Amino acid sequence: xxxxxxxxxTGSIGTQTLDVVRSNPARYRVGYLTTNRRGQLLAxxxxxxxxxxxxxxxxxxxxxxxxxxxxxxxxxxxEEGACTVASRPEVDIVVSALVGFAGVGPTIAAIQQGKRxxxxxxxxxxxxxxxxxxxxxxxxxxxxxxxxxxxxIYQCLVGESSAEIEQLILTASGGPFRELPADQFQHxxxxxxxxxPNWSMGPKITIDSATLMNKGLEVMEARWLFDVPPENIDVVxxxxxxxxxxxxxxxxxVKAQLGLPDMRLPIQYALGWPQRIPNEYQRMDLPLIGSLxxxxxxxxxxxxxxxxxxxxxxxxxxxxxxxxANEIAVAQFLDGQLRFxxxxxxxxxxxxxAEIVDSPSLTDILTADARTRADVRRENASTK
Amino acid sequence: xxxxxxxxxTGSIGTQTLDVVRSNPARYRVGYLTTNRRGQLLAxxxxxxxxxxxxxxxxxxxxxxxxxxxxxxxxxxxEEGACTVASRPEVDIVVSALVGFAGVGPTIAAIQQGKRxxxxxxxxxxxxxxxxxxxxxxxxxxxxxxxxxxxxIYQCLVGESSAEIEQLILTASGGPFRELPADQFQHxxxxxxxxxPNWSMGPKITIDSATLMNKGLEVMEARWLFDVPPENIDVVxxxxxxxxxxxxxxxxxVKAQLGLPDMRLPIQYALGWPQRIPNEYQRMDLPLIGSLxxxxxxxxxxxxxxxxxxxxxxxxxxxxxxxxANEIAVAQFLDGQLRFxxxxxxxxxxxxxAEIVDSPSLTDILTADARTRADVRRENASTK
Numbered sequence: 001x002x003x004x005x006x007x008x009x010t011g012s013i014g015t016q017t018l019d020v021v022r023s024n025p026a027r028y029r030v031g032y033l034t035t036n037r038r039g040q041l042l043a044x045x046x047x048x049x050x051x052x053x054x055x056x057x058x059x060x061x062x063x064x065x066x067x068x069x070x071x072x073x074x075x076x077x078x079e080e081g082a083c084t085v086a087s088r089p090e091v092d093i094v095v096s097a098l099v100g101f102a103g104v105g106p107t108i109a110a111i112q113q114g115k116r117x118x119x120x121x122x123x124x125x126x127x128x129x130x131x132x133x134x135x136x137x138x139x140x141x142x143x144x145x146x147x148x149x150x151x152x153i154y155q156c157l158v159g160e161s162s163a164e165i166e167q168l169i170l171t172a173s174g175g176p177f178r179e180l181p182a183d184q185f186q187h188x189x190x191x192x193x194x195x196x197p198n199w200s201m202g203p204k205i206t207i208d209s210a211t212l213m214n215k216g217l218e219v220m221e222a223r224w225l226f227d228v229p230p231e232n233i234d235v236v237x238x239x240x241x242x243x244x245x246x247x248x249x250x251x252x253x254v255k256a257q258l259g260l261p262d263m264r265l266p267i268q269y270a271l272g273w274p275q276r277i278p279n280e281y282q283r284m285d286l287p288l289i290g291s292l293x294x295x296x297x298x299x300x301x302x303x304x305x306x307x308x309x310x311x312x313x314x315x316x317x318x319x320x321x322x323x324x325a326n327e328i329a330v331a332q333f334l335d336g337q338l339r340f341x342x343x344x345x346x347x348x349x350x351x352x353x354a355e356i357v358d359s360p361s362l363t364d365i366l367t368a369d370a371r372t373r374a375d376v377r378r379e380n381a382s383t384k
Numbered sequence: 385x386x387x388x389x390x391x392x393x394t395g396s397i398g399t400q401t402l403d404v405v406r407s408n409p410a411r412y413r414v415g416y417l418t419t420n421r422r423g424q425l426l427a428x429x430x431x432x433x434x435x436x437x438x439x440x441x442x443x444x445x446x447x448x449x450x451x452x453x454x455x456x457x458x459x460x461x462x463e464e465g466a467c468t469v470a471s472r473p474e475v476d477i478v479v480s481a482l483v484g485f486a487g488v489g490p491t492i493a494a495i496q497q498g499k500r501x502x503x504x505x506x507x508x509x510x511x512x513x514x515x516x517x518x519x520x521x522x523x524x525x526x527x528x529x530x531x532x533x534x535x536x537i538y539q540c541l542v543g544e545s546s547a548e549i550e551q552l553i554l555t556a557s558g559g560p561f562r563e564l565p566a567d568q569f570q571h572x573x574x575x576x577x578x579x580x581p582n583w584s585m586g587p588k589i590t591i592d593s594a595t596l597m598n599k600g601l602e603v604m605e606a607r608w609l610f611d612v613p614p615e616n617i618d619v620v621x622x623x624x625x626x627x628x629x630x631x632x633x634x635x636x637x638v639k640a641q642l643g644l645p646d647m648r649l650p651i652q653y654a655l656g657w658p659q660r661i662p663n664e665y666q667r668m669d670l671p672l673i674g675s676l677x678x679x680x681x682x683x684x685x686x687x688x689x690x691x692x693x694x695x696x697x698x699x700x701x702x703x704x705x706x707x708x709a710n711e712i713a714v715a716q717f718l719d720g721q722l723r724f725x726x727x728x729x730x731x732x733x734x735x736x737x738a739e740i741v742d743s744p745s746l747t748d749i750l751t752a753d754a755r756t757r758a759d760v761r762r763e764n765a766s767t768k
Contacts, residue, residue: 155639159543164660169670236670246642250662251652254642255539258630268635276548278634286553286620286678294670 002028002271005085007106008097009033010041012202013120013146016263017095017271018045024277032085034098037061043068052090055081057102083109093271096121097146099204100327101369104128108362111141118270120146122205122217127320128365129224143225144270149218150225151266152244152257157226158274160249168222169246169254171238172297173198175210178239182301188340190333198241198261207330208304211343212297216308220319223312230312235305237295242284260284303344311351316358317368318351324372325350332380350376386412386655389469391490392481393417394425396586397504397530400647401479401655402429408661416469418482418490421445427452436474439465441486467493477655480505481530483588484711485753488512492746495525502654504530506601511704512749513608527609528654533602534609535650536628536641541610542658544633552606553630553638555622556681557582559594562623566685572724574717582625582645591714592688595727596681600692604703607696614696619689621679626668644668687728695735700742701752702735708756709734716764734760 004021008014014033021028034055035042042054042061046069053074056062062077069075076084079102086094086106094110095118096103103121108128110117112135119125125132136143145151149170157165176195177188193210194203201209208214219233244266246256259265260282268277299306304326311318329346332338338346350372357364388405392398398417405412418439419426426438426445430453437458440446446461453459460468463486470478470490478494479502480487487505492512494501496519503509509516520527529535533554541549560579561572577594578587585593592598603617628650630640643649644666652661670676683690688710695702713730716722722730734756741748 155637161658161660238670243640248667249660251649251656251660252643252646252663252665252667253539253649253653253660254668256627256640256642258638258640259636262636265635265637269637272635275545276633276635276637279636281636283632283636284638286622287680289678291675291677293675294673296671 001026002092003031003090004028004093004095004271005032005034005088005091005110006030006095006097007034007082007086007103007121008036008099009045010035010038011097011099013095013097013263013267017097017118017267018049020264020268020271020277021049023279027277028271031088031091034082034085035061039064046073053085055085057082079105082106086110086115087113089113091115093118095146095267095271096124099202101127101324104365108132108135111135111143112139114139114141116142116144118146118267119143122147122221123323125221125224126217126323127369128362129220129319130359131362131365133224133227144273145221145225146263146266146270147218147221148241148261148263148266149245150221151269153222153226153247155257155269156245156247156255160247160255162227164250165226165228165247166232166250166252167248168226168228168233169248170215170218170222170233170235171241171243171245172212172215172235173209173241174237174239174295174297175212177210177301178237180301185301186339186341190336193333193340197239203334204327204330207333208326211304211340212302213304213308213326213343215297216305217323219308220312230309235297237297238292240289240292242289242292258284304347307344307347307351314356316356317354317360317364318356320360320365320368321350321354321356321372322347324369325376328373328376328380337380346376346380349379385410386476387415387474388412388477388479388655389416389472389475389494390414390479390481391418391466391470391487391505392420392479392483393429394419394422395481395483397481397647397651398479401481401502401651402433404648404652404655405433407663411661412655415472415475418466418469419445423448430457437469439469441466463489466490470494470499471497473497475499477502479530479651479655480508483586485511485707488749492516492519495519495527496523498523498525500526500528502530502651503527506531506605507707509605509608510601510707511753512746513604513703514743515746515749517608517611528657529605529609530647530650530654531602531605532625532645532647532650533629534605535653537606537610537631539641539653540629540631540639544631544639546611548634549610549612549631550616550634550636551632552610552612552617553632554599554602554606554617554619555625555627555629556596556599556619557593557625558621558623558679558681559596561594561685562621564685569685570723570725574720577717577724581623587718588711588714591717592710595688595724596686597688597692597710597727599681600689601707603692604696614693619681621681622676624673624676626673626676642668688731691728691731691735698740700740701738701744701748702740704744704749704752705734705738705740705756706731708753709760712757712760712764721764730760730764733763
């Protein structure tokens with residue numbers, strides 16, 4: 001029986017993690033849950049899973065939860081609360097499923113206690129990959145990816161020598177605008193961009209999938225998770241999202257992991273590794289699917305992907321700057337303040353303007369992040 | 385530096401194995417080579433690779449080789465000679481690439497000396513799977529498959545627990561008659577059947593690919609190699625032969641091994657395992673390939689596949705009988721004595737007629753094999 005802290009239990013990955021816990025009551029119990037401000041859903045989760053404690057990032061929501069549940073369980077608030085419940089000694093596994101840069105601090109807290117981290121928060125490795133890699137070794141913590149692509153690569157590498165990796169091949173669905181002509185991109189609305197063809201995910205990551213920035217962030221994650229330089233990471237468009245990613249080895253042999261698009265699979269894998277947990281989920285049927293298609297990604301129509309490769313090659317705080325600029329630009333696009341095509345422009349300007357710090361400390365990263373957010377907000381406010 | 389005996393060095397797998405040796409002179413040296421009757425090609429191989437000894441199954445060919453090379457190296461003959469060179473103490477790896485049932489004896493000889501066997505001879509496991517499995521354990525020998533399908537499964541299982549296998553999924557190109565209407569099958573000529581769309585192989589295995597018996601034999605091999613019962617082995621038609629096979633685990637996750645159709649890859653893998661040997665062979669390019677197709681196999685037009693599953697489920701000497709009947713029927717089809725559609729009929733009759741012995745000894749298997757061959761020859765002679 002292993003005890004979980006689920007950072008972000010009311011989000012898409014969080015609720016699917018609870019679905020896995022629900023199906024495996026003899027394997028997992030819920031220690032702690034956190035939400036940003038979805039108090040009502042968290043209250044339902046409290047009633048079903050009886051955690052030891054919960055956290056709301058929003059103090060008002062925390063206050064409401066305290067009023068209802070304060071006598072039964074601990075109710076903490078803010079990032080500090082999230083760090084606390086990520087570090088508790090009885091916790092075995094921390095599912096890091098916060099959205100955006102907010103996930104970095106609590107994930108580091110969990111690493112410092114030598115936990116297993118089931119990592120769904122991309123920004124941790126994107127912004128602080130070098131630092132996180134160092135901390136993982138230092139504290140003997142385990143980082144198992146939850147992203148379907150990285151879980152696929154992780155599975156392909158089981159029993160293989162990392163020295164024999166020739167290329168990582170990340171597959172990309174191509175998003176909803178895979179076949180949209182270039183001149184239509186400026187007219188894309190948030191509602192159109194939120195309709196992902198294969199995966200049901202939160203709004204930030206869905207927009208990132210539509211710009212292919214999501215794939216760019218995944219390239220960065222892969223670079224740190226598997227210690228592979230950017231020139232040995234490829235992206236291939238695969239609209240069906242059946243092959244979740246691949247590894248090519250030095251002998252030319254390629255291994256792939258496949259399955260129906262269902263995030264519970266990689267969540268399960270990250271919780272159970274090295275054991276696979278049996279389930280009754282629907283099985284993939286390739287004859288029924290009929291065929292799998294592949295194409296090169298189009299760096300012209302999707303400039304975010306190239307920007308991500310550039311920032312990764314530049315290193316230092318460049319990925320943190322790209323990530324911060326992207327978070328603000330995506331939020332502003334969703335709010336109707338920016339056009340879809342402004343997202344990459346905004347990131348490019350942020351990278352050009354910023355001073356990039358090499359081998360950054362956590363403070364350097366936090367500073368780069370905060371400064372970029374402020375700069376992008378200021379600039380976009382002034383150009384309105 | 386590891387020393388090889390290549391049983392069947394003048395065949396398709398044998399010459400490709402020598403190509404791997406040629407590219408890796410620091411890793412492998414040739415100890416012994418064998419041929420059935422291709423003395424001239426063996427003579428060339430002797431000049432290039434300077435083996436310690438050679439074997440010709442045909443005594444006339446052995447005599448000719450002795451005349452030319454007798455002063456430089458040992459020249460043996462027959463199956464006894466093959467068993468001898470498979471057992472020599474300085475040999476580390478025996479590549480078992482003889483065609484048909486003739487491969488069983490020398491492969492067993494290598495197992496009894498605890499060698500690594502790179503197994504390309506299907507019949508060893510088809511006819512004597514239970515026995516071979518027992519001998520492997522007893523003599524602590526290693527059996528690494530060379531068939532691209534089984535090599536794929538072997539690679540997918542590295543680092544995984546065999547208790548977590550849910551299904552093995554063997555891919556089949558479908559052969560040259562994948563789309564031929566049922567009523568055309570009786571008119572198929574040997575020349576048509578010898579044109580395989582993806583792989584360049586010897587004639588016996590090429591005909592087996594056209595009838596799908598090859599896939600049936602592979603199902604049998606897989607059953608013993610990976611200790612998976614027939615009901616957990618599936619066949620999927622995949623005309624491009626890019627995905628070489630797959631494993632589905634108990635959590636629904638599927639792993640696949642992919643690559644261009646090039647037998648040197650699985651040969652290399654079997655020789656080098658657990659190490660992968662770097663090479664400059666052409667790499668797979670999925671965007672260039674464009675798409676991969678999948679379909680259910682048609683058991684009506686390809687009855688050999690169903691016969692193989694039936695024989696495997698029946699067990700005992702049934703697979704040996706099926707294999708012997710198939711070898712004779714294929715030879716007679718190639719000689720123009722049988723029609724393509726007579727091959728499964730001939731096998732079916734052989735299985736109906738025979739007495740099947742359970743948990744057979746090697747003698748039982750040899751007897752079943754010899755009796756079936758004689759019966760099929762007699763019957764087909766009498767019906768002409």
